[in-house]
Amino acid sequence: MAWILKLVPRLVLGAAGISVATAVLAADITIGAAFPLSGPNASYGDIFGSGANLARDHINEDNLLGDKLRIQYEDTQALPQQGVISMNKLVNVARVPYVLSAFTGVSKAISTAAARTKTVAVNGGGVGPDLASLGAYFWNVIPLATDEVKAILPYLIKEKNLKKFVLVYVDDPLGEGIRKELETSLPKAGGELAESLSVPATMQQFAGIAARVRAANPDVIYIASYGSQQSQMIKQFRDNGIKQQIASYSAFSIPETNALPQAKGAVYTTQNIDWKSADPVTKRFVDDYQSKYKKLPSAYIANYYNAVRLFGLLASELKKKGEAITGENLLRQRNETKSFDLVGGKVTFAENGTVISPMQVNEIDGAGGKVVSVTGK
Numbered sequence: 001m002a003w004i005l006k007l008v009p010r011l012v013l014g015a016a017g018i019s020v021a022t023a024v025l026a027a028d029i030t031i032g033a034a035f036p037l038s039g040p041n042a043s044y045g046d047i048f049g050s051g052a053n054l055a056r057d058h059i060n061e062d063n064l065l066g067d068k069l070r071i072q073y074e075d076t077q078a079l080p081q082q083g084v085i086s087m088n089k090l091v092n093v094a095r096v097p098y099v100l101s102a103f104t105g106v107s108k109a110i111s112t113a114a115a116r117t118k119t120v121a122v123n124g125g126g127v128g129p130d131l132a133s134l135g136a137y138f139w140n141v142i143p144l145a146t147d148e149v150k151a152i153l154p155y156l157i158k159e160k161n162l163k164k165f166v167l168v169y170v171d172d173p174l175g176e177g178i179r180k181e182l183e184t185s186l187p188k189a190g191g192e193l194a195e196s197l198s199v200p201a202t203m204q205q206f207a208g209i210a211a212r213v214r215a216a217n218p219d220v221i222y223i224a225s226y227g228s229q230q231s232q233m234i235k236q237f238r239d240n241g242i243k244q245q246i247a248s249y250s251a252f253s254i255p256e257t258n259a260l261p262q263a264k265g266a267v268y269t270t271q272n273i274d275w276k277s278a279d280p281v282t283k284r285f286v287d288d289y290q291s292k293y294k295k296l297p298s299a300y301i302a303n304y305y306n307a308v309r310l311f312g313l314l315a316s317e318l319k320k321k322g323e324a325i326t327g328e329n330l331l332r333q334r335n336e337t338k339s340f341d342l343v344g345g346k347v348t349f350a351e352n353g354t355v356i357s358p359m360q361v362n363e364i365d366g367a368g369g370k371v372v373s374v375t376g377k
Helices: 042-061 080-094 104-117 129-133 145-159 173-189 207-216 227-239 280-293 299-320 327-336
Strands: 010-014 017-021 029-035 069-075 098-101 120-123 138-140 164-170 192-199 220-224 245-248 267-271 340-342 345-347 359-363 370-375
Touching: 029 042, 029 080, 029 299, 042 069, 042 280, 042 299, 069 080, 069 299, 080 098, 080 104, 098 104, 098 299, 104 120, 104 129, 104 138, 104 173, 120 299, 120 327, 129 138, 129 173, 145 173, 145 245, 145 267, 145 359, 145 370, 164 173, 164 207, 173 192, 173 220, 192 207, 207 227, 220 227, 227 245, 280 299, 299 327, 299 340
Parallel strands: 029 069, 029 098, 098 120, 120 138, 164 192, 164 220, 220 245, 245 267
Antiparallel strands: 010 017, 267 359, 340 345, 359 370
């Protein structure tokens, strides 16, 4: 295989955290992952990696590729500039054909290198709407913000009769994408965007923002942020007397947010997955994840399991044909395949490389969360 790696140092995200490994066997098939492994969003890297690693283990247990599949992790810190450095290392040094990506800003930053080098980049965490237009080599295994916003508005407006919204959003491509979608979709759904308040990505003190939210007196505060910042918003808004409904997108699915007492009652969207499904792919994923981590997985974990499983399915078909596992061939094989058996059932891709999926609205209840609405099934 033309792209087999030489011996290079690499970061490996293990079940207990991050460890350094230096040996890569000559027969290994290696893909990359550009995840935040340090900094305020490192918890996402742990979550994403747990799903990716489980899929890798299943592929190797099944001997799906004949050779061992390995994942080389590089730290983006969820920052676009660091993401470009990580992508360059994976593409130019490790020469992987397939890279897992996360976060809207990072994904946009690395998409140029993906297109130029014909390396497939697969996002399972960022939801900015413009991630659907980054070229043929950029794929999304997560529904984007357009789907998330459209899924939650009928529940809030029609079922809960909450019509007046204030948006608090991080000043980056993700936040801007959600702002634009709310501005477009809210009036059509019978709601009103009373105010949009942007905050820098590094901001952690929100007393002033809370005062502006109180003054606007909305029915719903939609938070478009992530990581430690979203947790601080929730806590400080509640501490400043804001009692209205809090809503968000899939970034709320991390354990830190679900464990916050102040987050109880908040609602957020994810793609719909039946964790009790008898579908063999879903059941194996859920059973093995629970056995290893003693808890149910989240949609993010399923996304990155699916991203790695997708590579395994495509690469297996290429090997059967005697074709090289290159980004160009992986893209062609994906286009030739109508659907894929992934966690959650059969998955199809739109022409822009984004999955088509039913959505659900989840409520944080302090006991693991509950699904309150499902759309698109």
